[in-house]
Amino acid sequence: MNGSRSRWAGAALLAPAYGLILVLVLVPLAALIVASLTPARVTGASTLGLLFENYLRFFRDAPSRYVLMNSLSIPLLATLLSLGIGWPLAYALAKVHRRRGNALLAVLMAPFFVSYLLIIYAFMGLLQVGGPVQAGLHALGLVPATASLLYTRAAVTLALVYEYLPFMVLSIYGSLERVEDGVLEAAAGLGAGGRRLFAEILWPRSVPGVVAGCALVFIPATGSFVEPQILGGTRVSMLGEVIDADQPDVRPDPRGHRVADADGRRGPGLRPAGGAGVGEQPRAAAVSRMRRGGRSALWTAFTALVFTAMFVPIAYLVVMSFNTSPYGTLPWHFTTQWYDRLFHEPALAQTTLRTLLMSAVVAAACAVAGTMAALGMARYRLPRPLVDALQAVNLIPVTVPWLVLGVTMLLFLLLVGSGRSVLNLYLGNTVVVLPYVTLLVTTRLRGERFEQEEAGAQLGASPARIFLAVTLPRLAPSILAGSIMAFMVSFNNFLLQYYLAPFGFSTLSMEIYGLVRSGVRPDINALSTFLVLASVTLVMTLDRLVGIGSSFGAGRHGG
């Protein structure tokens, strides 16, 4: 019995996931650090020296104080706003809406399918003079007719909140979901009011999620540059704009910016560490739902409001996809010409399919490697410090900006003679989304005692049989959730695709970013409409079938 749980078996399970992380993330990053610390000299290709030169130049020239101030104050404000909206929303989803809340959380991720550049354009359309939001506010008497909401710090902050709110919500949700309803019930039963429940139970337990959420919002927000440039104009300048012309962005500027991240979206799920989850207690839940009665209505209204606000830009994009203007501006005349064009553009359909296939393969690979790694760490008696270190390493691909990862991976691959290739593209995309699966499955396995597995072994079942009949069904929701996250994130992971894809191989996000010269046409809006619809449908169907939503939490009983 002990033999099947030997340390070597555990290590073998870890090999695929951590082997990838080692080769594609750790080694290249180490090489980058070494190279940037060494004085300018050339190894192998002269290109390496020249590229690192840009990064070094950034550190030499300090940005102006004004830019620094903006670069800190705006993300700070965005983080606080995200917290202010995200915490109540997470609470509502975790404690008020429960099962449905899980599915709603998944629906919140649907905007991931839309290129964030399109979302920014939607904001432009909504906030400009004459745009729906501005016109609406004017009708309410809140702003003068000619006051533009664009080109202000507020517009930039709003866009940042919109983009990063899901991370905050997901992080806090993870913490709050673990708070046992029984505890809340007992406290309420003993006379604790809402304020005390919050101050002494809910808030302290949510702190890991809050910290993670703030980091997931603040860090990418400081490196953002597209939002300040398009929505802030010449009046709002942030650090991220001082970036390199040779990085794949639309702003030519020959200064390097190591931390700039063109697509801050990293997907949800830095699971807060610690806290053994106990399964739901159905009876207590029913009782508390009865008690809460009227207050539920308020929370429902709040949730509905936030979700509506989140989908307004998407709705705008959909509406504009039926507008004749090729520039997505008013006046509005109905047409289906863009959908027509979409169906007659085989190239775009091919590119979309290619990207979908790539994301699916990556998600599947993550499901396998991530689950193996999580099992290896949880079930096979590896030394505790090693497991902690491995879990820390697991976070590196999600915290290092993809801009940096992409470049270093490519340079490293060129150095070893491999360079761009479809295989490297797949591997690179896999390694940056592996942590989602690993983390979710690890969380699910935390505190498990594997009694059923041991029972099965005692009864003579083979390890394979045990895995398939017992472990896998229990893990399925977590694996599925992590895979979906991996799928969505790699679908839009423009930076990695740009650096690793072989020449001539185009993905959807590369296509959209390439439209700098010819302009984004509403057929892209039309495409996005389909993708959003498809993703929402997919998520809701999966939830019906498998109950993926509940995997975000502590997990179900039995299995």
Added chain:
Amino acid sequence: MLALFAAGLLATAWAQKPTLLVANWQGYGSDLPWVVQAFEQQCSCTVKQVDFGSEQQLLNMLKQGGVGKIDVALPNSTYIQYAIDDGLLQPIDVARLTNYHELIPGLTQLAALKSGGQVYGVPWLWGTVGVGYNPELVSAPVEGYAALWDEQYAGKATFNDDPVIAVMTAALYLGEDPYRPDLAKVKQALLEQKRLDVTYWATTDDFTKLYTAKQVVVGNVWSGLATQIQANGYPIRYVTPKDVITWVDNWVLVKNAPHPDLAYRWIDFMISQQFQDRYARDLEQQPPSPANQIVAESLPPDQRQVFQPNAVLETNIPQDTYNAWSQLWTDVKTTPVKPLP
């Protein structure tokens, strides 16, 4: 896991015929379905395009593994010398191009396209960066770059976010030498101009969204873009100042190109009347002016631009100067100014 990857690889396997790799801006003529089809039929090959979003990106792409894989690329006249200096290009034997003699002589004679007595770039399309304004909202006559500093347009102007264009435009406005201006004066002028702007524009979308939503009424703009906006039903007038900034995009042959024969046929096709005529008349594509003289002279008067040999050409700026200009522009962009009014 490997099996999954293998399946994915097979599903995305490429065609068996030789594949010409073209590096160009996306949506800039070379990836139009009819173009690809026409050429693929002629050459019995496949054409694949690699997109770039800025000239600097192109250079880096070539340095990071592009040489030896990419066959032809389309840099601006400014960047050809940098590419030559970095050893990324090979000379072109123009005798192998049957349509070369049809190109506008003023273009083929440009020093920017040559080095050491050899030709490295074949001019393809060219355009100007003049001033576009909304005739319905602007009544005063607009004659040149000075309009971009005219305070009556405060809060309704825009300016191109490009260091070379910015410095040259300011230099021409001040009456300085556009290639060697007094940078202190240029910076001051650009900061003054910034006070009138709603925002800068860098991409097609930036400008079109601003202009068609009437957020701006005047700004410097690419000639082809103005043509397209007009063709799409939004009135815009385009003014070519006396000393107008001009740019030329050129096809180059990348060093160690895997398919040099196909490359020559491609370039020949791109400068042929067959391509240039059809492309120049498809206004939705935002075509700049064709380099093929026969086609250029056959265009309708409102579309025809005449290439001035002594135009202020975006060309040949020494690397140090370019770095200085970029630095200046970054400083302008990140310095806060008090907007007018």
